[in-house]
Amino acid sequence: MTSVSARTRSSRNSIVELFDSSTNTSSCGYCKGTKATDGRQKQNRGAQGDSSDLSESETSDQEPETSIALGVWGHQLTAGGYMGFINHGWRRSGRYLYKPIMARTCCPQYTIRLDVNKFRLSRTQKRVLRNMNQFLVDDKRPSMKINENGCPNAAGDAQEAKNRQEKPKDEPEKLESDYEKPTKKKEMRRKRCFEKLAARGVDIEQFKRDRAKKEEARQRTVASYILPHEESHKHRLEVRLVREGSSEFQDRYDEEVDLYLKYQMAVHNDLKASRRGFEGFLANSPLVYEAGDDGFPGYGSFHQLYLLDDKIVAVGVMDLLPLCLSSKYFFYDPDFAFLALGTYSALREIEFTQRMHIERPELQFYYMGYYLEECPKMKYKGRFRPSELMCDKTFKWMPLEKAIGMINANNNRFTQFFPDEERPGPPPLDDIRIICKDSTTMAQRLVSARMYKMMNPDDREFEVTLTDYLDLAGPVATQICIYRSHRS
Numbered sequence: 001m002t003s004v005s006a007r008t009r010s011s012r013n014s015i016v017e018l019f020d021s022s023t024n025t026s027s028c029g030y031c032k033g034t035k036a037t038d039g040r041q042k043q044n045r046g047a048q049g050d051s052s053d054l055s056e057s058e059t060s061d062q063e064p065e066t067s068i069a070l071g072v073w074g075h076q077l078t079a080g081g082y083m084g085f086i087n088h089g090w091r092r093s094g095r096y097l098y099k100p101i102m103a104r105t106c107c108p109q110y111t112i113r114l115d116v117n118k119f120r121l122s123r124t125q126k127r128v129l130r131n132m133n134q135f136l137v138d139d140k141r142p143s144m145k146i147n148e149n150g151c152p153n154a155a156g157d158a159q160e161a162k163n164r165q166e167k168p169k170d171e172p173e174k175l176e177s178d179y180e181k182p183t184k185k186k187e188m189r190r191k192r193c194f195e196k197l198a199a200r201g202v203d204i205e206q207f208k209r210d211r212a213k214k215e216e217a218r219q220r221t222v223a224s225y226i227l228p229h230e231e232s233h234k235h236r237l238e239v240r241l242v243r244e245g246s247s248e249f250q251d252r253y254d255e256e257v258d259l260y261l262k263y264q265m266a267v268h269n270d271l272k273a274s275r276r277g278f279e280g281f282l283a284n285s286p287l288v289y290e291a292g293d294d295g296f297p298g299y300g301s302f303h304q305l306y307l308l309d310d311k312i313v314a315v316g317v318m319d320l321l322p323l324c325l326s327s328k329y330f331f332y333d334p335d336f337a338f339l340a341l342g343t344y345s346a347l348r349e350i351e352f353t354q355r356m357h358i359e360r361p362e363l364q365f366y367y368m369g370y371y372l373e374e375c376p377k378m379k380y381k382g383r384f385r386p387s388e389l390m391c392d393k394t395f396k397w398m399p400l401e402k403a404i405g406m407i408n409a410n411n412n413r414f415t416q417f418f419p420d421e422e423r424p425g426p427p428p429l430d431d432i433r434i435i436c437k438d439s440t441t442m443a444q445r446l447v448s449a450r451m452y453k454m455m456n457p458d459d460r461e462f463e464v465t466l467t468d469y470l471d472l473a474g475p476v477a478t479q480i481c482i483y484r485s486h487r488s
């Protein structure tokens with residue numbers, strides 16, 4: 001990969017490079033290729049116009065390569081540029097940006113997000129917060145194990161794809177059971193109570209409104225559970241945000257890597273986990289840091305360190321972007337699994353997003369990556385309510401419950417949540433900027449994609465890749481420069 005010149009870098013544009021073979025097929029850790037063999041997905045494939053045939057790989061001894069995504073290399077991305085990618089269904093793993101080709105991949109995954117202003121704690125989530133406090137104050141360990149349903153796996157990305165191959169240990173509990181729904185008995189009691197009040201001449205509607213107000217006041221926020229440290233406490237927990245690449249980040253780098261390796265080994269049985277792997281996956285962001293101010297750390301890539309008695313016990317890797325906090329990965333010390341750190345950290349990240357929202361009002365969403373309805377390990381993401389899934393046709397958002405209903409009704413095939421609405425077409429070639437070298441002067445030039453095609457009529461590979469990319473990226477492509485290295 002040729003590097004882009006320093007002059008271009010400093011211009012602070014988002015720059016990606018397309019691979020010659022843009023679609024990336026791999027074995028699927030969710031269905032192990034079983035879904036592509038039943039022909040359900042095949043019906044949907046025609047529209048994308050790619051010649052690769054799933055059935056070819058099915059004949060090999062290996063698991064068939066049924067997971068299909070498009071990938072590009074991120075040389076540098078502004079926070080706004082990456083935000084645009086995310087809102088069109090992309091994710092990043094290190095500098096590799098990818099998007100599942102929804103109509104062709106065996107297990108379509110939808111981008112999931114939560115509006116932190118509307119977030120409500122479930123009963124289990126409150127218990128996780130209380131358990132942490134009891135541990136900090138009295139060194140008391142919870143007597144009841146919290147079923148996180150794969151939560152420590154954290155946000156979806158390429159690494160998750162590797163990790164997701166193990167079977168979940170527990171079946172997911174019913175979503176509904178976690179929320180405070182009145183029981184039948186309770187409802188009957190309430191009804192009788194209302195009847196008595198009505199008999200006494202009380203205005204029932206007014207009574208209900210007053211009660212709802214009191215209920216609202218009782219709704220506790222995550223922040224209200226966070227205990228300030230006191231001398232008498234047995235443990236001290238500090239959640240510290242460090243910017244990727246900063247000196248503070250470097251200071252604790254080795255400690256972080258050691259924890260990562262311990263986690264990958266113990267929790268995911270990942271024998272290939274390495275220091276280099278950590279570097280490429282979690283410490284090599286293409287995001288250009290944009291400095292903030294007193295109350296706001298800036299836009300870019302950060303690691304949130306969970307320091308228990310000044311020792312790192314967990315790390316949340318995240319990107320702070322104009323509209324959201326995008327959770328990328330989370331790993332923890334398996335010795336502290338009893339604290340349900342996967343859930344705990346997601347709650348702290350939601351609380352952090354709520355604080356950032358005060359500083360930057362447009363920043364109000366918490367993104368947890370991809371959601372796959374059929375995967376029990378991803379169900380935990382749906383527990384942070386009320387969440388929404390992105391429609392891959394219109395790039396609009398649908399409330400999670402309704403989206404899941406539509407996916408189920410469609411036999412878990414790729415589902416468009418707004419089927420009757422138009423999909424934005426690929427942007428015109430005149431609006432796409434390409435950084436390339438002039439073949440005679442060898443000077444670097446910025447040209448439109450139309451101009452590039454005229455200058456390089458033989459670069460057919462690029463033409464094919466560009467078509468695929470523009471089709472998947474949609475409108476965001478106009479905000480991004482494409483770097484094309486020189487072909488001799």
Ligand SMILES: [Zn+2]
Nearest residue numbers: 028031106107
């Ligand atoms: Zn699959």
